[in-house]
Amino acid sequence: MAAARDLKAKETADADVDAVELAKRHLVQPWPFAGSVGTEARALIGEGEGIYITDASGKRLIDGPAGMWCINVGHRREELAKVMYDQAMALSYNTPWYTMNAPSAELAMRIAGHAPGDLSHVFFTTGGSSAVETALRFMQFYNNVRGRPEKKLILSRGGAYHGSTYLSASLNGRPRDRHWMDGADELVVKLSSPDPFRRPQGMSIEAFTDFLVDQFRDTVARIGADRIGAFVGEPVQASGGVVVPPDGYLKRIREICRDNGILYISDEVVTGFGRLGHVFASGEMFGIDPDMITFAKGVTSGYFPLGGVIISERILQELRRSNHPDALFGHGLTYTSHPIGCAVALKNLDILEESVLAHTREVAPYFQAQLKTLEELPLVGEVRGMGLMGCVECVADRESKDPLKLDKDVGKRIDAHCHELGLLVRPLINMCVMSPPLIISREQIDDMVAILREGISRTMEDLRKEGVWQG
Incomplete structure (x- = not known):
């Protein structure tokens, strides 16, 4: 030694x-x-x-x-570096278990203002993997509190990439990601990639879209909606090769999820915060209002590790109205709502919005x-x-x-x-x-x-x- x-x-x-x-x-x-x-x-x-x-x-x-x-x-960007310095000199850290900081509250409000539908509350994480992990654990908690402990399966797609933590990595649909790695395979059901370039030879885009939607609907019918907790999908599959889905596909999948009580989680870790010209692409570019949106990466433009999940007001109201007011969402991270990260994200959002x-x-x-x-x-x-x-x-x-x-x-x-x-x-x-x-x-x-x-x-x-x- x-x-x-x-x-x-x-x-x-x-x-x-x-x-x-x-x-x-x-x-x-x-x-x-x-x-x-x-x-x-x-x-x-x-x-x-x-x-x-x-x-x-x-x-x-x-x-x-x-x-x-x-x-x-x-x-x-000197203005982002200055914000980091100023916030570190004011408050470098606070425990999120029993204290809070002002930048995180303001950032949550501003992010909610850009989110589609009734997405109104934000849980901050340290990056994209922990954001997806948090969304999935929240789905499990939600169904447990609602008295549906069997409603936990997750639908994911070929070509998907959702992270490197245990649950998030289990969703990944690129074969090489999983060849030598374990995962929660019993919780995940894989669907076809929505890649028009790889559609069957001779099949039109319209027919390919119908195939994807029918496969989704048939999978729900076969397994049972009472066992499926969530669908997780990137608006554009990023690390899967920038796969842009066919027009109307995501809206049709959203409707099936809504009709069957399946939470739609839109993974905007890549597409969020400007990559497609908007803070969030789900509503602005694809016309969908998910139950949750995950984000990271561009929220601070990479200057500080930060991510998060935006959660529907409807879901939170259902939890508050449940018969289990003392049920605990036993999930948190040491750096949840980090004051420096949130302060940087606020300034980064200013820059994005300005020009x-x-x-x-x-x-x-x-x-x-x-x-x-x-x-x-x-x-x-x-x-x-x-x-x-x-x-x-x-x-x-x-x-x-x-x-x-x-x-x-x-x-x-x-x-x-x-x-x-x-x-x-x-x-x-x-x-x-x-x-x-x-x-x-x-x-x-x-x-x-x-x-x-x-x-x-x-x-x-x-x-x-x-x-x-x-x-």
Whole structure:
């Protein structure tokens, strides 16, 4: 033990050991492979400003993923840094178990003002996973208090991503997320992905929509509405490849949920706070009024960990009217309603409301149109998106839409070329996901798309030389 302590002290004091080496020796990265866990170093980012970041070599890159869908108002906003400092100097923390702070109450009021329907109360968490976990636990509590302990099953979809905590991760519909991980499989029923690009060959969009809705309705009938507590769905499936559902699909699913007493939980961890040009997309973009909305990421533009759940007034009234007034929702987090996070979120919301939301709505059509030009490249099967989120999906050939014949690291190949050219990409196997800071200009969109085009072109040439692909 003493030798280990001496080694740690030496490493800390040794100025010659840089961050990359320290990471390889001591840092466990998210989503590691067993063969490299605890020995991996990833691209080191030193600084950020506006839509740009700078890597360890000093190369300036467009932050194509906006961190992780979250740097909505851009890097290095001095007004957000000042709010963090001022709030920390005033009140750095208070226990939410038996005290409260003013920023959290004000933020809850302002968020409720943007929410659709009767969503009126907010429970704050530390991020997206804990927000989804909280919503699911609240559904369980709600049904227990209402005398329906069997009404706990959760409907989720293929391609979904809802988090990394135990319950939230159990909903995930991407196969690789669950290959080596356990989950509450007995609580989750999976439905088909609402991905029009992957619909059966020869099926129209309208018929595909009917298929999805019929499958949902049939599943409810087969299992029984008295056993299904909630449906959880992203308005746009983000990490599943920016899957935009067919028109009218979500409204029809909402009606089935309402008719069967199934809580509709809209996961807006990604789409909330400006990504689609509005604070929330559920009502403004899709015409639905969920029973709960989860949010995180853009609520502070990534400057402080914060998330939350907005809950319907109707649900809360039903709990208050129940025969179990002493029933306890035994759920909370040490950093629930954190004063610094809530203060930052208030200022971030000011910035969004003042100009950024309107700017996003103005440039989003241009962003989508410019990305769409990449479909001219033979490696690209489809470009899709909404607002300031888009996906370039690469396929071996457009007829079969088969990504598996390609090098499975084609997204990483494209990202590597783009990194050299000045763009950071979010690679997802055969896809490149783009979700830049919402302050991006038309000229910067042109730069981003031009680099991405060149990165894909260089990757095509690599694949041809290697004999992997002959498109």
